[in-house]
Amino acid sequence: MLITMLTTGTRGDTQPYIALGLALQKRGHRVRIAASESFRDFVKHYGLEYAPIRGDITKIAQSELAQDAGKADNPLKFYKSLKKDEFKRLFLDMQQDMYQACLGAxxxxxxxxxxxGYFAAQERHIPSILATPFPMTPTSAYPNLLFYNRPSFGKLYNKLTHRIFEMGFWMISGDHVKQFWKEQFGTAPRPFSSPFPRQRTATHPTLISLSPSVFPRPDDWSEHIHCDGYWFLEPDKSYSPPQELQDFLNAGKPPIYVGFGSISGQAQASETTAIVIEALKRNGQRGIIAKGWGGMERPDELDKDILFIDGAPHDWLFPRMAAVVHHGGAGTTAEGLRSGVPSLIIPFTNDQFAWGQRVHELGVGPKAIPRKQLTTENLTQAMKYTQINEVKAKAQVLGSRIRSERGAEASAQAVIDCIEAYQKKGK
Incomplete structure (x- = not known):
């Protein structure tokens, strides 16, 4: 069978689908991944079919428009920022590319x-599977991630926040789907409403890349909501670190990693870098700083205990660290937890605040420090917290549990079960 996977967003949003695709490929199926043009080589490297989605996500993420969206400090501002006219043409082009990727699947x-993806599957009479890199199915057990670090008002409130999140996502994408469909077929899909509530059956399930050791599976979820572990890529055994990086690791005790991934904070890059370096010095810690997309800036003069790198595979690098400090993206958080070392999250926007709070609740890191509140003093204290023996021990235990899970394999089987159920229903 040919299974098409539609992704959006940065590398952290795309990588879990490659892991899921590889698990399906091992079962003998063809997998086609539609992703930003930025990730063409990334997808093809793993032997999966690639379908382009117009737009270089690297450039988009660094644009002024994306920067404004990233500064949103509440869900309403975030949703409204993505409704701007400048985004509309890009989103419409994406619909065309996604639809093309679904042909023949x-x-x-x-x-x-x-x-x-849901409407393309309906139109072509094939099953659709919602696959999400974060929990979004309504539950009364905890609030949605965009509301997680805010005051909670009980079970009904919790479930309402998830429904608001679903509505927000649909508000962003629904108009673009409708416009594309009218141009393609002369009318909107029928019925035309949010697909998320329909993805909770045997023939239309939901898969979540999430460890039940991080968020336990809620009792009020349908059996067709599958949450069996993160979708991790297997370590690339062919990876060989640059000599400078290997020499630095060999030269002393494990360093603390600091990096903010695709977060582009160029206006604050010098300030952030100075705070990080001073906090490392005050703790007597060596540090590895990943430059990312503009969040950090290498100074002219650098102490021998600090190494700047363009990047390195997190699954290789993180287990070699004393702690990892990052922005709290879902994918980076998962890798940090899997590594078995303490995490310190500096959230910039959106669900990053939730992951920061959850890390602390699990006892594997200090309280998150929102980027707007970052100072040398509070970063120094937070780094010190990561080296408490109890925190390090809890991080090791959680990491071991996460590494024992086989989320991608379990979700791949759920995809196959869904297709078989759909075909049986059709007969």
């Missing part, structure tokens, strides 16, 4: 930002 697996 036997099933469509789609990111919640790619809701066209």
């Amino acid at each position: 036997d099933a469509v697996v789609y990111h919640p930002g790619a809701t066209l």
Whole structure:
């Protein structure tokens, strides 16, 4: 069978789908991944079919428009920022590319930002599977991630926050799906409404890349909501670190990693870098700083205990660290937890605040420090917290549990079960 997977977003949003795709490929199926042009080589490297989605996500993420969206400090501002006219043409082009990627497929697996996948599957009479890199199915057990670090008002409130999140995602993508569909077929899909509530059956399930050791599976979820572990890529055994990086690791005790991934904070890069370096010095810690997309800036003069790198595979680098300090993206958080070392999260926007709070609740890191509140003093104290023996021990235990899970394999089986159920229902 040919299974098309529609992704959106940065590398952290795309990588879990490659892991899921590889698990399906091992079962003998063809997998086609539709992703930003930025990730063409990334997808093809793993032997999966690639379908382009117009737009270089690296450039988009660094644009002024994306920067404004990233500064949103509440869900309403974030949703409104993505409704701007400048985004509309880009989103419409994406619908066209996603639809093309679905042609000839036997099933469509789609990111919640790619809701066209549901309607393309309906139109072609094939099953659709919602696959999300974060929990979003309504539950009374805990609030949605965009509300997680805010005051909670009980079970009904918790469930309402998830529904608001679903509505927000649909508000962003629904108009673009509708416009594309009218241009393609002369009318909107029928019925035309949010697909998320429909993805909770045997033939239309939801898969979540999430460890039940991080967020336990809620009792009020349908059996067709699958949450069995993160979708991790297997370590690349062919990876060989640059000599400078290997020499630095060999030269002393494990350093603390600091990096903010695709977060582009160029206006604050010098300030952030100075705070990080001073906090490392005050703790007597060596540090590895990843430059990312503009969040950090290498100074002219650098102490021998600090190494700047363009990047390195997190699954290789993180287990070699004393702690990892990052922005709290879902993918980076998962890798940090899997590594078995303490995590310190400096959230910039959106669900990063939730992951920061959850890390502290699990006892594997200090309280998160929002970027707007970052100072040398509070970063110094937070780094010191990561080296408490109890915190390090809890991080090791959680990491071991996460590494024992086989989320991608379990979710791949759920995809196959869904297709078989759909075909049986059709007969």
